[in-house]
Structure formats: structure tokens, C-alpha cells
Amino acid sequence: MLSILKPVAAVALLAGAAISATIPTFTQAQIDSGEAIRKLGQIAYDTAMARAEKATTGCTKDKVRIRKEWRNMTMADRKGFQEGITCLMKAPSRYKNIAGARSAWDDYGVLHHYETPFVHNNALFLLWHRHYNWVLETDLEQLCGYKGVFPYWEWGLDCGNLDKSPLWDGSEYSLGGNGEAVKNSRPAIGGAKPGSGGGCLKSGPFSAMKVNIGPVTSRTPLAFNPRCFKRDLNDDICRRMASIRNTTDVLLYTSTVAVFQSAIQGEGVRGDGGKTFGMGVHSGGHFAISGDPGSDFHFSALEPGFYLHHGNIDRMHFIWQNLDWEKRQTISGTGTMYNMPPSPVSVLTDNMGFEPLHRNTTLAKAMDTVGNSPFCYVYEPW
Ligand SMILES: *[C@@H]1O[C@H](CO)[C@@H](O)[C@H](O)[C@H]1NC(C)=O
Ligand SMILES: *[C@@H]1O[C@H](CO)[C@@H](O)[C@H](O)[C@H]1NC(C)=O
Ligand SMILES: *[C@@H]1O[C@H](CO)[C@@H](O)[C@H](O)[C@H]1NC(C)=O
Ligand SMILES: [Cu+2]
Numbered sequence: 001m002l003s004i005l006k007p008v009a010a011v012a013l014l015a016g017a018a019i020s021a022t023i024p025t026f027t028q029a030q031i032d033s034g035e036a037i038r039k040l041g042q043i044a045y046d047t048a049m050a051r052a053e054k055a056t057t058g059c060t061k062d063k064v065r066i067r068k069e070w071r072n073m074t075m076a077d078r079k080g081f082q083e084g085i086t087c088l089m090k091a092p093s094r095y096k097n098i099a100g101a102r103s104a105w106d107d108y109g110v111l112h113h114y115e116t117p118f119v120h121n122n123a124l125f126l127l128w129h130r131h132y133n134w135v136l137e138t139d140l141e142q143l144c145g146y147k148g149v150f151p152y153w154e155w156g157l158d159c160g161n162l163d164k165s166p167l168w169d170g171s172e173y174s175l176g177g178n179g180e181a182v183k184n185s186r187p188a189i190g191g192a193k194p195g196s197g198g199g200c201l202k203s204g205p206f207s208a209m210k211v212n213i214g215p216v217t218s219r220t221p222l223a224f225n226p227r228c229f230k231r232d233l234n235d236d237i238c239r240r241m242a243s244i245r246n247t248t249d250v251l252l253y254t255s256t257v258a259v260f261q262s263a264i265q266g267e268g269v270r271g272d273g274g275k276t277f278g279m280g281v282h283s284g285g286h287f288a289i290s291g292d293p294g295s296d297f298h299f300s301a302l303e304p305g306f307y308l309h310h311g312n313i314d315r316m317h318f319i320w321q322n323l324d325w326e327k328r329q330t331i332s333g334t335g336t337m338y339n340m341p342p343s344p345v346s347v348l349t350d351n352m353g354f355e356p357l358h359r360n361t362t363l364a365k366a367m368d369t370v371g372n373s374p375f376c377y378v379y380e381p382w
Contacts, residue, residue: 022043022047022323022324023040023043023252023323023324024039026039026248026252031244031245031248031249031252032244032245033244034156034157034244034382036248036252037244037247037248037251037319037381038381038382040248040251040252040319040323041315041319041379041380041381041382042381043319043322043323044318044319044321044322044323044378044379045322045378045379045380045381047322047323047325048318048322048369048370048378049061049064049370049378051325051368051370051371052064052370052376052378055370058371058372058376059370059371059372059373059375059376063376064370064376064377064378065149065150065376065377065378066149066377066378066379066380067149067150067151067152067311067315067377067378067379067380068149068151068152068379068380068382069151069152069153069154069157069380069382070151070152070153070166070167070308071157071166071167071382072380072382073148073149073151074148074149075173076148077148077149077151078151078166078173078174079172079173080146080148081140081146081148081149081150081151082173082174082175082205082304083144083146084140084144084145084146085105085140085206085304086205086206086209087143087144087145087146088103088104088105088139088140088143088144089103089104089105089209090103091103091104091105091143091144092104093106093107094107094356094357095107095110095356098110098213098222099222099223099224100212100213100222100223100224100225101212101213101222102212102224103212104139104143105302106212106213106302107356107357108132108136108301108302108357109212109213109214109293109298109299109301109302110213110222111301111354111357112132112298112299112300112301113213113214113216113221113222113298113299114353115128115353116297116298116337117336117337118335118336118337118353119352120265120297120337121265121267121337121338122333122334122335122336122337122338122339122346123331123332123333123334123335123345123346123363124331124333124335124346124352124363125261125265126257126261126264126313126314126317127331127352127363127366127367128352128366129310129313129314130314130317130366130369130375131352131354131361131366132301132310132354133150133307133310133311133314134374134375135354135357135358136307137150138358138374139357150311150377151307151308151311152308152311152312152314152315152379153167153285153305153308153309153311153312154244154247154312154382155238155242155243155247155281155284155285155288155309155312156238156242156243156244156245156246156247157244157382158238159235159238159239159242159243159288160235160238160239161235162178162196162233162234162235162238162288163177163178163196163233167305167308168231168233168305170202170203170204171204172204172205174204174205175205175206175304175305175308176201176203176204176205176206176207176231176304177201177202177203177204177231178196178197178201178202178231178232178233179197179198179199179200179201179202179230179231179232179233179291180197180198180199180200180201180202181196181197181198181199182197182198182199182232185197185198185199185232187232187234187236187237187287187290188287188290188295189237189241189279189283189287192234192236192237192240192287193234193236194232194234195232195233195234195235195237195290196232196233196234196235197230197231197232197233197290197291198230198232198290198291199230200228200229200230201228201229201230201231206229206304207229209229210226210227210228210229211225211226211227211228211229211292211293211299211302212224212225212226213225213299213302214292214293214296214298214299214302215292215293215296215298215299216296216297216298216299221298221299227292229291229292229293230291230292230294231289231290231291231294231303232289232290232291232294232295233288233289233290234287234288234289234290235288237284237287237288237290238284238285238288240278240284241278241279241280241281241283241284241287241288242281242284242285242288246277246278246281246284247281247312247316249271249275249277250263250264250271250277250281250316250320251316251319251320251323252272253271253272253273253275254271254272254320255271255272256332257328257330257331257332258332258333259271260317260320261332261333263277263280264277264280264281264282264313264316265280265282265283266278266279266280266282266283267280281313281316282313285309285312285313286300286306286309289303289305289309291303294306314379315379318369318378318379319379329367329368331346331347331348331363333345333346334346335350346363347363348362348363348364348367349362349363349364350362350363352366361373361374
């Protein structure tokens with residue numbers, strides 16, 4: 001009896017891919033062209049804006065900030081964002097006793113290093129990184145006067161042409177270019193072709209930047225260890241792991257937050273209809289950039305691209321939540337990576353640590369980007 005029922009249930013799920021009434025079904029061509037994710041992004045945008053419209057205090061509609069894909073920002077904002085980061089690299093560190101932390105920018109590496117075992121592959125991953133991006137947005141405004149648009153990067157728009165991307169082309173309106181081509185630079189992920197860089201940044205923004213702390217493999221990761229900033233743009237990883245199809249599939253085939261967050265992080269979970277997600281778009285986006293600190297699990301937060309990459313992860317979460325808002329304000333898991341060592345199941349009132357950069361907050365307060373939280377933003381589809 002069971003063996004007959006099971007396949008029937010699976011077929012029903014596939015055919016009715018509309019898990020929630022608001023999610024349309026798409027053809028493969030619509031998914032691959034980006035038409036699907038833009039449509040989903042628009043539904044999410046409208047849903048979130050409708051909530052802001054109803055608000056009478058806090059995040060009211062006139063206060064909502066619109067986050068945009070890098071290429072949809074004005075040239076002034078692209079440059080302003082990049083100069084804001086350069087400004088943080090010159091502002092003083094807020095850590096008192098970390099020898100290697102020489103700037104407010106370095107603080108991001110220190111905090112991410114401390115928190116790594118508690119904010120990945122667990123209940124905090126999505127909301128902690130959502131808040132982290134907001135902390136940067138706040139620092140850019142409060143310490144460096146940048147009040148413009150906060151960006152995200154849709155990886156799939158550039159896979160195959162990474163060094164022509166307006167984000168990575170090395171122009172003064174980019175986040176700098178590729179690293180010097182180094183022969184036999186090996187991708188951090190097995191099976192992929194090598195990247196096209198691997199060495200120090202050749203020119204453009206951040207080519208004079210020094211990476212002061214890390215790598216995590218060093219015996220003293222927080223000691224002062226100045227070295228050049230490297231990138232190794234990798235089109236093959238981008239195409240295989242962070243394409244528009246890969247991103248859209250996660251949105252379409254995951255109906256619980258447990259499956260959604262695992263799919264993004266490549267934890268080998270299966271989605272609706274048995275869908276698989278490979279090594280996940282989170283790794284895909286990170287290793288499309290690669291380099292040092294870009295491919296360092298702990299210190300990648302020192303790569304400016306980290307925040308646009310996590311902007312896209314947060315945008316995926318924003319879209320996914322708003323496709324079925326009433327049901328998608330939940331968390332799943334504990335406060336340790338893969339629950340090792342075992343820790344209590346996380347609850348919404350749990351604290352998330354951001355000291356000394358900004359005050360701590362709770363998971364509940366990070367749940368809605370337009371709700372009763374410090375945030376007040378939506379993501380515009382590209
Ligand atoms: C974003 O930029 C792309 C490419 O320049 C353009 O086709 C698209 O219409 C823009 N989208 C928005 C929402 O402005
Ligand atoms: C990611 O997308 C590409 C096409 O864009 C596809 O070849 C690949 O199989 C996808 N990966 C997964 C894990 O679905
Ligand atoms: C902030 O959170 C961290 C980690 O949860 C905790 O150790 C620290 O005590 C908290 N600090 C404050 C001021 O609440
Ligand atoms: Cu992280």
C-alpha cells in the first residue's frame with residue numbers, strides 16, 4: 001500500500017509545484033532566462049511593501065530602503081559604496097586587544113571569525129548574516145557618511161563572464177578586478193576548473209588594500225599578518241553552482257526553512273519532488289570570487305564582495321519568506337554548526353552576538369526586513 005501511495009504523492013507535489021497559492025509554475029526556459037526569479041522577486045517585493053503600507057509606526061512605506069542589484073545602482077552609489085568601504089579600512093578598530101585588527105573593516109573579520117562555529121549550518125545562518133549586512137550598512141552611514149543604496153549581486157548574471165562584470169571589471173565603479181593570473185592556481189572546490197586569477201589584485205579599487213588578519217589555517221589567526229589582497233574569479237564554479245537556475249530552484253523546490261537553508265548551504269538535502277542542490281549557491285558564490293580572504297571560511301568577511309554575495313543570500317531568503325509570509329517566519333536547528341557540539345534547539349528569543357560592532361539582537365527581531373526591527377528594506381528585482 002505504501003509503495004503505491006509514495007510515488008503518487010511525489011507526482012502530486014511536482015505537478016502542483018505551487019506550494020503556496022502565490023507561487024506560479026514556470027517552464028525551464030523561464031527559469032534559465034531569469035524571468036522566473038524576477039517574477040518571484042516582484043511578488044515578494046509587493047508582499048513586503050504591502051506590509052509596510054499597513055504600518056503606522058516604525059517601518060512605514062515612506063521609510064523603506066530599496067536594495068538593488070549592483071548594475072541597477074547609479075554610478076555615484078557604486079562609487080560611494082566602494083569608497084565607504086575604503087573609509088572603514090581607515091577608521092579605528094573597536095576591538096581593544098586584538099593585535100592584528102587595525103581598522104573598523106578588520107573588525108568584520110574578527111567578529112565573523114569568532115562567530116563562524118555558531119552561525120553556519122545551523123538555525124542562525126540566514127538571520128545572523130542578514131543582520132551582519134545591516135551592521136555594515138549602518139557603519140557605512142554612521143562612520144563614513146554613505147547613505148546610498150545597499151547592493152546585492154545576482155551571481156548568475158555574470159557566470160561565464162566574471163571579469164567583464166560591472167562588479168569585477170576593475171573599473172573605478174567596480175569592487176576591483178581579478179587577481180594576477182597565477183599558473184596552476186587550484187580551485188578550493190574539487191572537480192572545478194581553475195580560476196583565472198589567484199594572485200594579488202592588479203589594479204583598481206582595493207589593489208592597495210592589505211589583508212591584516214587570518215588566514216584561519218594560521219596558528220595565530222588574529223595576529224597582524226599583512227599581505228596582499230588576492231582574488232581568483234572562477235567562471236566554472238559560478239556556472240555549476242550559482243547559476244540563475246540553481247538560485248531559482250532553491251526558491252521553487254523548498255517548502256520548509258530547514259530544507260531551504262540546507263539547500264542554500266549544500267548540505268545534501270532533497271527538496272520537493274526529490275530535487276537536489278549540489279554543493280549549494282552559498283559555496284558557489286563564495287568560490288566564484290575565491291582568493292584570500294575570499295575563500296577563507298572565517299575571514300571571507302574581509303572581502304568586500306562578501307556583503308553583496310550575502311546580500312543575494314538574504315534576497316533569496318526575503319523572496320522565499322514573502323512567497324508565503326504567514327508560514328515562513330520560522331527557524332530550524334540549534335546554535336552550533338551541524339549541531340556539533342550538541343546544543344539546545346534555537347528559539348526566536350535567542351540572542352545573536354554582534355558586540356562590539358553593534359548591540360546584540362534576537363532572531364525574532366531579524367525575521368522581517370520591514371517589520372518591527374532595526375531594518376526597513378526590500379529587495380528590488382533586477
Ligand atoms: C537593471 O539593469 C538591467 C541591465 O542594465 C536592466 O535591463 C533592468 O531593466 C534594470 N532593472 C531595474 C529594476 O531597473
Ligand atoms: C546549476 O545550474 C546549471 C545550469 O545553469 C546546471 O548545469 C547544474 O546542474 C545546476 N546544479 C544543480 C546542483 O542543480
Ligand atoms: C551578546 O551576545 C553574545 C553571544 O550571544 C554574548 O556572549 C554577549 O554576552 C552578549 N552581550 C550583551 C551585551 O548582551
Ligand atoms: Cu558567514
